[in-house]
Amino acid sequence: MAAVLSPIEASKQLAAYTAVDTHVLPEHKLIGIGSGSTVPYVVDRIVAQGPAVNRDRVFLATGFQSQQLIVHAGLRLGDIEQFPELDVTIDGADEVDADLNCIKGGGACHLREKVLAEAAKTFVVVADYRKNSQLLGTNYAPGVPIEVSPFAMTSLLRNLAALPLPPVAVLRMARAKAGPVVTDNGNFVVDAVFPDGEMRDPVALLHKIKLLTGVVEVGLFCGIVKAAYFGNQDGSVTVKKEGGEVSTIAAAP
Structure with missing residues (x-):
């Protein structure tokens, strides 16, 4: 007997199913799989x-989560070095604004996530209603994840503090070990909470952070999302598409 999903889980499932049905077509052979609570669906x-x-x-x-999902599902696992151009990538997001700019990196995978996002002809995100906002930083409180070389971490914090509108920036610490979070690439993550004025232009902020020495990647994904699917509390799905189109899919009866 199948487990009965809660309304929010049912909406996540509907969002994921709709995204796959719309964007993962039989002719698509190279597919990127991201991370997050909607990705198993x-x-x-x-x-x-x-x-x-x-x-x-x-x-x-x-990352590890998506790798395990692929392997356990009996699907063929590939590598970006073998397949640098993908048909479609579907991933989660920590927050998505009205222009489909995203904050990603809550799971410290944003370098690899951005590589697969940019490698795809179509990049789609699937999330729940808490990730849907008009302005980045509204719903996702931890700030912008910045992957940084450990050698440059101290100087990066100093350079962030010297910006005209400096963020509140902290080194992300691990919860189950003594010490910082270490990414799959052997780097540290700094979470930087910027003032609203900076978040209103995430493209400019992305460029500003990337210029700082030691930065490997920034968890701002700008101008690459084609569509976003959000599961809502009532079981419906909100769809935001490139160009500003917004629609709603009713909950399953």
Whole structure:
């Protein structure tokens, strides 16, 4: 007997299923899989497309979670060095604004997530209603994740503090070990909470941070999302598309 999903989980499932049905078509053979609580539903829906469709496909992972989902689903795991151009990548997000700019990196995978996002002809995000906002920084309190070389961490914090509108920036610490979070790439993560004035132009802020010495990648994804699917509390799904189109899919009866 199938487990009964809560309304929010049912909405996440509907959002993920709709994104896959719309954007992962039979002719798509190279597919990036991201991270987040909605991504297992993405993989479930892809598996449901059947072995005949998935037999010739290759799936690329942004991190440990997505790698395990791909392997456990019996799908073929590939590497970006082998397949640098993808048909579509579906990922989660920590927050998405009205222009489809995103904050990502809550799971410290934003370098690999951005590589797979930029490698794809179509990049789609799937999340729940808490990630849907008009302005970045409204719903996601921890700030902008910045992956930084450990050697440059102290100087980066000093350079961030010297900006005209400095953020409140802290080194992200691990919860189950003594010491900082270490990314899959062996780097540290600094979380920087910027004032609203900076968040109103995330493209300019992205460029400003990337120029700081020691920065490996910034968790601001600007100008690359084609569509975002949000599961709502009432079981419906809000769809935001490139160009400003917004629509709603009703909850399943």
